Amino acid sequence: MSVQHSETAGDRPLIPRPERTPGALRAACTVVAPGLLAAYDQAKDQALAEAVELRSLKPIHAYLSHWAALLEIERHPAMAREYHRVEYLAQIATTTEEAREHLRAASSLYRAAAEAVRAE
Numbered sequence: 001m002s003v004q005h006s007e008t009a010g011d012r013p014l015i016p017r018p019e020r021t022p023g024a025l026r027a028a029c030t031v032v033a034p035g036l037l038a039a040y041d042q043a044k045d046q047a048l049a050e051a052v053e054l055r056s057l058k059p060i061h062a063y064l065s066h067w068a069a070l071l072e073i074e075r076h077p078a079m080a081r082e083y084h085r086v087e088y089l090a091q092i093a094t095t096t097e098e099a100r101e102h103l104r105a106a107s108s109l110y111r112a113a114a115e116a117v118r119a120e
Contacts, residue, residue, distance in 0.1 A: 013075040017120060020068045029067070032074040040067060065114065072113035083109045 018028035022044055029040045047063035074080050083106055090102035 011076065011078055014077065015075055017075065017117070018068075018071065020064050020117070022064070025064065025067050025071060028071050028075070032071060032080075036070070036074075043067065065117070068117045069110055069114035072117050073109060079109060079113070 014032050015028060018024040026037070026040060026044075029037055043063050043066070047059040050059035051057055073083050086102045086105040086109070090099045090106065093099035093102060
């Protein structure tokens with residue numbers, strides 16, 4: 001997942017944290033990560049299909065939580081740059097341990113973003 005931020009706001013978020021609804025998250029995605037819109041729409045469609053198939057709202061809650069965390073990362077330019085940097089480094093790593101190290105860093109950033117969203 002590679003997204004470039006054209007604006008720099010330092011450590012300040014580019015936009016306010018969106019509500020955890022499909023419409024609000026999609027609107028936020030159009031601003032902070034327009035390159036991810038197709039993936040967002042695909043994830044939403046998949047979650048809805050799974051919810052119908054399973055007769056459960058769990059897939060929808062999981063999709064909303066995941067995208068809220070991803071967009072929390074994208075709202076913060078410095079965090080997004082670091083997240084995408086370590087994801088890239090994991091992809092080009094020449095050893096398994098090097099890849100794991102970078103993936104641990106990406107995972108740590110993702111968990112921090114997910115926690116920030118849950119804490120609200």
